[in-house]
Amino acid sequence: MTRTQISLRLLHFGRPLMTPLAVSVTFRVLQMCLGIALYGVGAWGVVHVASGDPSVIVPVAVAMVVMAFAKGLFRYVEQYAGHYVAFKLLAMLRDDFYQRIEPQAPAGVEGTRTGDLLARVMKDIDRIEVFYAHTIAPSLAAVIVPVISLSVLGAGYSPVVALVLAPFLLGVGVVVPWLSHRAAATAATDLRRARGEISQHLTDGVQGVREVLAFGYGTRRLAELEALGSSGTSAISRLGTLISMRRGLNEFLVGAGVITILLTGWAQGLSWQDIAVTVAIGLATFGPVLGVEEFMADLEQAFAGARRIWEITDRPPLVTDPPAPEPRPATASIGFDSVTFAYPGQSPPALSGVSFTVPAGSRYAVVGASGSGKSTLVSLLLRFWEPQSGTVCVGGTPVDRLGLNDLRDLVAVVGQRTFLFNDTVAANLRLARPDATQEQLEAVCRQAALHDTIMEMPEGYDTVVGEMGERLSGGQRQRLAIARALLKDAPILVLDEATSELDVHTEAEIQRQIDDLARGRTLLVIAHRLATVTDADRILVMDRGRLVEQGTHRELLARQGAYARLYARQADDLDRAAG
Amino acid sequence: MESLMRPIRGPVLLSVLGTWLQALATTALLLLVGTAIGQIHRGGAPETAVIAGLFAAAAARALLAAAVPAITVRAGGRLEVGLRDRIYRHLLRLGAPLRSREQTGRLVSTGTEAVELVSTYYATFLGPILASMTVPILVLVAIGVFVDPWTALILAIVVPAIPLTVGVFQRGFAKVSDGYRDTANHLAARFLDALQGLSTLKLFNQGTAHGRALARSSEELRRAIMRLLAGNQVILFVVDTVFSLGMITTATVLAMVRMREGAIDAGEAVALVLLTTQLVEPLDKVGQFFYVGMGGAAAAKEIRAQLAEKPAVADTETQAPERAGSDVSFEGVSFAYLPDTPVLREVGFTIAPGEKVALVGPSGSGKTTVAALLQRNLDPGGGVIRVGGHDITSVPAAWVREQISVVAQSTYLFTGTLRDNLLVAAPDADDERLWDALRTANLDEFVRGLPDGLDTPTGERGLMLSGGQAQRTAIARAVLKDSPILVLDEPTSNVDLESEAAILAALDRLTVGRTVLMIAHRLSTVRDADRIVVLEDGLVTEQGSHDELMTGGGHYARAVRRTEVETR
Numbered sequence A: 001m002t003r004t005q006i007s008l009r010l011l012h013f014g015r016p017l018m019t020p021l022a023v024s025v026t027f028r029v030l031q032m033c034l035g036i037a038l039y040g041v042g043a044w045g046v047v048h049v050a051s052g053d054p055s056v057i058v059p060v061a062v063a064m065v066v067m068a069f070a071k072g073l074f075r076y077v078e079q080y081a082g083h084y085v086a087f088k089l090l091a092m093l094r095d096d097f098y099q100r101i102e103p104q105a106p107a108g109v110e111g112t113r114t115g116d117l118l119a120r121v122m123k124d125i126d127r128i129e130v131f132y133a134h135t136i137a138p139s140l141a142a143v144i145v146p147v148i149s150l151s152v153l154g155a156g157y158s159p160v161v162a163l164v165l166a167p168f169l170l171g172v173g174v175v176v177p178w179l180s181h182r183a184a185a186t187a188a189t190d191l192r193r194a195r196g197e198i199s200q201h202l203t204d205g206v207q208g209v210r211e212v213l214a215f216g217y218g219t220r221r222l223a224e225l226e227a228l229g230s231s232g233t234s235a236i237s238r239l240g241t242l243i244s245m246r247r248g249l250n251e252f253l254v255g256a257g258v259i260t261i262l263l264t265g266w267a268q269g270l271s272w273q274d275i276a277v278t279v280a281i282g283l284a285t286f287g288p289v290l291g292v293e294e295f296m297a298d299l300e301q302a303f304a305g306a307r308r309i310w311e312i313t314d315r316p317p318l319v320t321d322p323p324a325p326e327p328r329p330a331t332a333s334i335g336f337d338s339v340t341f342a343y344p345g346q347s348p349p350a351l352s353g354v355s356f357t358v359p360a361g362s363r364y365a366v367v368g369a370s371g372s373g374k375s376t377l378v379s380l381l382l383r384f385w386e387p388q389s390g391t392v393c394v395g396g397t398p399v400d401r402l403g404l405n406d407l408r409d410l411v412a413v414v415g416q417r418t419f420l421f422n423d424t425v426a427a428n429l430r431l432a433r434p435d436a437t438q439e440q441l442e443a444v445c446r447q448a449a450l451h452d453t454i455m456e457m458p459e460g461y462d463t464v465v466g467e468m469g470e471r472l473s474g475g476q477r478q479r480l481a482i483a484r485a486l487l488k489d490a491p492i493l494v495l496d497e498a499t500s501e502l503d504v505h506t507e508a509e510i511q512r513q514i515d516d517l518a519r520g521r522t523l524l525v526i527a528h529r530l531a532t533v534t535d536a537d538r539i540l541v542m543d544r545g546r547l548v549e550q551g552t553h554r555e556l557l558a559r560q561g562a563y564a565r566l567y568a569r570q571a572d573d574l575d576r577a578a579g
Numbered sequence B: 001m002e003s004l005m006r007p008i009r010g011p012v013l014l015s016v017l018g019t020w021l022q023a024l025a026t027t028a029l030l031l032l033v034g035t036a037i038g039q040i041h042r043g044g045a046p047e048t049a050v051i052a053g054l055f056a057a058a059a060a061r062a063l064l065a066a067a068v069p070a071i072t073v074r075a076g077g078r079l080e081v082g083l084r085d086r087i088y089r090h091l092l093r094l095g096a097p098l099r100s101r102e103q104t105g106r107l108v109s110t111g112t113e114a115v116e117l118v119s120t121y122y123a124t125f126l127g128p129i130l131a132s133m134t135v136p137i138l139v140l141v142a143i144g145v146f147v148d149p150w151t152a153l154i155l156a157i158v159v160p161a162i163p164l165t166v167g168v169f170q171r172g173f174a175k176v177s178d179g180y181r182d183t184a185n186h187l188a189a190r191f192l193d194a195l196q197g198l199s200t201l202k203l204f205n206q207g208t209a210h211g212r213a214l215a216r217s218s219e220e221l222r223r224a225i226m227r228l229l230a231g232n233q234v235i236l237f238v239v240d241t242v243f244s245l246g247m248i249t250t251a252t253v254l255a256m257v258r259m260r261e262g263a264i265d266a267g268e269a270v271a272l273v274l275l276t277t278q279l280v281e282p283l284d285k286v287g288q289f290f291y292v293g294m295g296g297a298a299a300a301k302e303i304r305a306q307l308a309e310k311p312a313v314a315d316t317e318t319q320a321p322e323r324a325g326s327d328v329s330f331e332g333v334s335f336a337y338l339p340d341t342p343v344l345r346e347v348g349f350t351i352a353p354g355e356k357v358a359l360v361g362p363s364g365s366g367k368t369t370v371a372a373l374l375q376r377n378l379d380p381g382g383g384v385i386r387v388g389g390h391d392i393t394s395v396p397a398a399w400v401r402e403q404i405s406v407v408a409q410s411t412y413l414f415t416g417t418l419r420d421n422l423l424v425a426a427p428d429a430d431d432e433r434l435w436d437a438l439r440t441a442n443l444d445e446f447v448r449g450l451p452d453g454l455d456t457p458t459g460e461r462g463l464m465l466s467g468g469q470a471q472r473t474a475i476a477r478a479v480l481k482d483s484p485i486l487v488l489d490e491p492t493s494n495v496d497l498e499s500e501a502a503i504l505a506a507l508d509r510l511t512v513g514r515t516v517l518m519i520a521h522r523l524s525t526v527r528d529a530d531r532i533v534v535l536e537d538g539l540v541t542e543q544g545s546h547d548e549l550m551t552g553g554g555h556y557a558r559a560v561r562r563t564e565v566e567t568r
């Protein structure tokens, strides 16, 4: 994307804020013109007094007081409007980022580098703010103010002086900034990238601090951080060199410009008074033009930041609502028909040719080795991913013809890796049903054998669980996730290793509650511990992405296949355990 | 404040000097312009010497203008790296308790954004602003010497107003900037939480609603800031007006009056007017650097607060013990996360070197807490924990952790490849060792089947692996660490029975001679332990071998019987 394209797109995005932006620009220009005029009037007053006209002292003083006052006022308006635009835009940009990334989840977000995403949504967007708040107004001012003051110089004093000044202004405002823009763009892109890497590294380093300590990984972690830091530093140094070069050139041009006005004025035979005024105006005119250099360095970062934002937000969501969604199915059966699916970049498919049906209201179990594709079945049922071939149906309707919200309303899941938000127990539960009453919360927690535990906590349901539920035990986290799914009260309930970290007593207790509750609902249980699945209506056995057997516990035992072998092993274990 | 800046004090002082010199060069340039105009006024041509001086001053200005950023920008980059290092080092000292107390997004924001703000502030802002606050004095001296002492004296009355107004300005904005930093950190924390939990939000159809809530809270904070700004910017208005009036107008009027009195000539009067640009410089800087200066000061406060935080687990400076045994003992250990809610009560058990002890008990009874105490992630409230005979509070924590390999209950894998994650435990292990460890964790076959093998990315937190694969990676990692004590917290909860059996058998072979503490719910995992310790509600209620415990009717025996009944 070129700089012009980026600018246009950013301007387009900022359209709702054109009015305050225009106010800010207008007042900036006015304020700067007044700044120049202040010197002009001052110089004018001095030369008049020098020409022997002391009567101007009072009017000049009065004019200057008024102008100074107006300048302050205009600056206030400029700043306030500018800040308004800036803060509003930051909020708009972040909101837009979230809204665009939300439909991409989970396929486009799960397992990706959220620390880097965080850097984008916080820091890169902060950079973009520079474009609106510190670029538009200054760059317009850098054009308008010199045009005005050159006109004044040309018309009121000497066209030749105006003409010789112009190249200096162009040099400062256009040539010097342009000289280095390519190198600056590369450095800015590198810098933004390094910042993102650092953010990712810190995120991992904080969330994995236990592992860092446990494995004596700290020193190496610090070394890695420093290496990432120095790639940032190298980009900063490059930017610094460019800034230094531009500043030097610019200041030289300013000095040379002033000297040139002076000498040209003299060569043109201007009166000393006119020379004084033209020098004062010329000198002051460089102010707004120098503004270009000031925003240049940051502007390149704004562009790089914008690219990094759009890199994410422009990705199309993997799944979208169908154009004309079918009505919500009346029944809650699940059907997989020759479903084949591979995760992107993975050559062996996670599922190949899987077909089965779970009739509404029945209780099915899925067993199989780790990595055989059990959790993937759930992801496809929820249409988190799109299968490469085959169809997944709910209530007879292919999931890609249902509205996404409808589909996900139909299914309650306790995932294998539960995620809890850094919020209270109650808030985590209410994710499933925002308007649930306290009684409803307590009811589901009783069913998940969690209520008593929560009541023992000093703040009960208002206990904050910490990031990812850090302040709970593993089993408590799982039970909270179960309670949350129960609260959703959906016709299909999926439990993916939902009780893997519970002791047998608690597990049995919850099992009993779920059995009660699941009557009339379609239940899909994924488990490694066979005890929890033996009484399922049917057991599906997965192996390396294929559905290798299915049947009731007895049928499968009779078949002497994979399931029977698995079961024999467990029974064997238990025999040994029982001594 | 001083200590954050210390590493770049040299460059900052240089930048002060550079800014002064630049101001002097500018003053010289403007005085010479005045001289030239004076010469024209007297009807002559500007002298060659004056013209040469003009160019020399212009060149000197340019060189100095280039030199200052060349020094400061680089110094800023250096400061950044150093600060970040200090912050992460400190986070490591704060250690595991950080996880349940702090929000990652906040800490990341301090380690990135705040660090950048502070570096820019100290490196590129502080020097020049300190310099430009004093530049007016230099300029006034120049005016006094070269133009007119009286004008300089009168203008000098205004000079103290500069630091004064800047001070008022700082105080006025400190609240906005502190508030802004706080907001930004809060927002960062919420965004990270939302991004990491986005799948869960989608699962409950709450993605959009959560987005609205985020937008709402950031909108509220925006409004609050705008209100504060509307008030505080009045200061800007006052300062601006006062300066323009005070400096420019006073100087101009003085120029006119003194010229009428004949004290100065026309050229000097013009120079005086031009020199006022130098006098109002500090004001321009203050306005320009509003974000940098105030944001930087607020960020510095934030970083200092972070660095001042005391670790909950104080490390000792003592030497690592020479010889270490691998026995473990808990003697009357009590612990509470929150006051008045004891989690462990007088827990006592020992593990002889090479012994394998299983810790079982209901969910929430404190098993993981025992493991955390052993690793010195937490400090016991009472009692003593010994490793190899040493009270672990009297030896360096790093030494204790070196003795122990852990498979944690909730697996944490780092963003990177399988290889990266394994090398965490043994940075210089060769591939052969990695494959051995994978074999022990029964993961070798899976990895061999991957097109990229060991270089397959695991995704953040291992999310691109299946639950069991991630867990087995953690087992392989612990195996690689090869420590005398092994702590396994539900190591196979997400692993199928077949792999579990294979893993346990492999671990058995591997752990001969090692001390093992195994926390598990699956009784199959526990059966071969030399001894079983039952923890219920923070109390050790039973301990003994499987057979001993089966004779009673305690938690363990009931659990075994229940499993039997269910399976038959």
Ligand SMILES: Nc1ncnc2c1ncn2[C@@H]1O[C@H](COP(=O)(O)OP(=O)(O)OP(=O)(O)O)[C@@H](O)[C@H]1O
Pocket: A111, A343, A344, A346, A350, A368, A369, A370, A371, A372, A373, A374, A375, A376, A377, A416, B463, B464, B465, B466, B467, B468, B469, B494, B495, B496
């Ligand atoms: N996000 C992902 N990206 C790439 N590959 C993935 C992803 N998630 C899972 N896989 C791979 O797909 C395969 C099936 O994974 P899945 O999670 O369905 O297994 P599972 O049967 O649930 O295993 P477990 O019992 O260990 O949870 C595995 O080989 C896994 O590595």
Ligand SMILES: Nc1ncnc2c1ncn2[C@@H]1O[C@H](COP(=O)(O)OP(=O)(O)OP(=O)(O)O)[C@@H](O)[C@H]1O
Pocket: A470, A471, A472, A473, A474, A475, A476, A501, B100, B337, B338, B343, B361, B362, B363, B364, B365, B366, B367, B368, B369, B370, B409
């Ligand atoms: N960081 C924390 N802050 C406050 N309370 C905590 C924290 N971590 C754990 N707890 C509480 O301490 C108790 C013991 O937790 P612990 O994780 O040791 O249990 P556990 O025996 O490992 O349970 P599980 O089998 O479910 O993993 C629980 O009640 C838990 O809520």
Ligand SMILES: [Mg+2]
Pocket: A374, A375, A376, A416, A496, B466, B467, B468
């Ligand atoms: Mg799974």
Ligand SMILES: [Mg+2]
Pocket: A473, A474, A475, B367, B368, B369, B409, B489
């Ligand atoms: Mg635990």
